Amino acid sequence: MKQQKESLRLLEEALKELESPKGSVLSAIQKISRAAVVMDDTELHVWCLIQLGEQKYTAALRRFLDALVVxxxxxxxxxxxxxxxxxKEIDDLGLKPGIHYSSEELTVKYPESGGGYSNIGFVEERYADLVRTKKGNDGTYYKNNLNSHINxxxxxxxxxxxxxxxxxxFSGTISNCFELLKNEVDDKLIDLDSVLTEQLMLAFKSVSSSKEEEWSQALTTCRRILEGLADQLYPASDQKINGRVLGQSQYVNRIWAFMDASIESDSNKALAxxxxxxxxxxxxxxNKLANKGVHAELGQLEATKAVFHTYLVMADILEHLGDEAGDEGKPNINTATIDEIEALLSVSRNVAKEIFKHRIKEGFLDLDSLSKINxxxxxxxKKAEEEFVIDG
Structure with a gap:
């Protein structure tokens, strides 16, 4: 994104130069060249280097052009x-017909009186000299040919x-925005469960397939991902919360219970x-429609909606893993993130996850409950007492 912004800035400045009667073509080409480098557009960058008189390319092109005329x-x-x-020489340099040596460009570059393959800045200077001295030529360079070259x-x-x-x-704006969300969810989810992350990535890939069976599979996968996430965040139990059963098959209720315990803002909690x-x-x-063999409503659009909704729900859930700090400048162990638990306690990722899951399940952590975790x-x-605020 940062590279894109820098390239857009350079290109915008270049276009202003080119659209101004007093603008410098040399300055514009230099900016376009930098933008091409940033965006890794090799073909455009090489074209710019040719206009800037890069000998590696211009000498070979001059030899080819002279031989073509002969x-x-x-x-x-x-x-x-x-x-x-x-x-063969210009082919070996990666120069392409129609891009780096079109018929029009060869015609413009051939006359030495128009500057040939000199740096476009030099061509502009020679033209400006002739305009200033009100001459049609200086014996070597001709104003009309130089002007045609510049134009x-x-x-x-x-x-x-x-x-x-x-x-x-303008291209890819929506996909880039979704890619930002997707990458964020994938990065957070992989720390929690790499298998779930892989399944979600495969579901995303499936919806772009041309095969109907893969669309149906993506729908099924989304449900299984939510079931797996519920197992990670709020394991099944016999208890009820606000009348909701939290058994193994009630995965939505268990994710709901996790959010109830984890999200502090009432409005955010209600939305999630x-x-x-x-x-x-x-x-x-x-999935009931799929099981009954009703495929009319299970097209690619439905599968895509399922995957996008799943990513949005994941973003809601994974955003609220706890990130509040304690009153003494230390994080509270009951609101710390998995990353903080792992780093500050110097434990493995798996142990950090166990601590995190235990906290979600019980709703609270103190030294006694912490000591019972594998x-x-x-x-x-001891490390926990030093690094975290532990209530009680």
Missing amino acids: RQEDDSEEVKDELSKYR YVRKKSHELASNLFNQLK KTHIDFLGSWLEKI GVGPKTL
């Missing part, structure tokens, strides 16, 4: 072989810069609960 008048095998040799480069660079600018600014209730009931409805010994308990 070939128009001499059909001998010797001339053909020489042309083939120079064509061609101005027009072509404006076209290339505009294309890249529009591509960066509503979302998981909606997704759970919607997935159950869709992997937590005297040294860890």
Whole structure:
């Protein structure tokens, strides 16, 4: 995203230069070149280097162009072989016809009186000198040819810069925004359960498939992911919370209970609960239709909605793993994140997860309950007293 912003800034400045009667084509090309480097657009970068007179490319192009002109008048095998040799030379440099040496560009670059393959800044200077002295030529360079050269480069660079600018600014906006959400969820979920993360990634991949069976599979996978997440965050129990049964099959209720215990803001809590209730009931409805063999409503759009909703619910849930600090500048162990538990207690990721899950299940952690968790010994308990605020 940062690279994209920098490229857009450079391209916008370049376009302003090119659209101004007094703007410098040299300055514009330099900015387009930098933008191309940032976005790893090698073809555009090389085109810019040619306009800037990079000898590596311009010398080979001049040899090829001269041989091409000779070939128009001499059909001998010797001339053909020489042309083939120079064509191979520019091919080996990665130069492409229509991009780095179009017919129009070769026509403009051929006359030395128009600057040839010199740096476009040099061409602008020679033209400015002739305009200032009110001369049509200086014996080497001709004003009309220089002007044609500058106008061609101005027009072509404006076209290339505009294309890249529009591509960066307007294409893929929605997908990029979702990619941001997806990456955030994937990163957090993989710490909690790598298997669930892999399943979610596969479901996302499945909805772009052309096979109907993969769409149906993505729907089923979304439900299983939520079931697995419930097992991680709020294991099944015989108790009830606000009349909700928390058995093994009541995965929506268990995620709901996790959010009830973890989200402090009442408004955020209500929104997250509503979302998981909606997704759970919607997935159950869709899966019942699938089990009955009703496929008309189970198209790619439904599968895509299921995956997107699952990512949104995951974002709601994983955002609230606890991040409040204690009154003394130390985090409270009852609101600490998994990362804080792992880092500050110097325990493995698995032990940190066990501590976190125990806290969610019991609703509270103190030294006594902490000591009963597998992997937590005297040294860890001492570390907990030093690094965390532990109420009670």
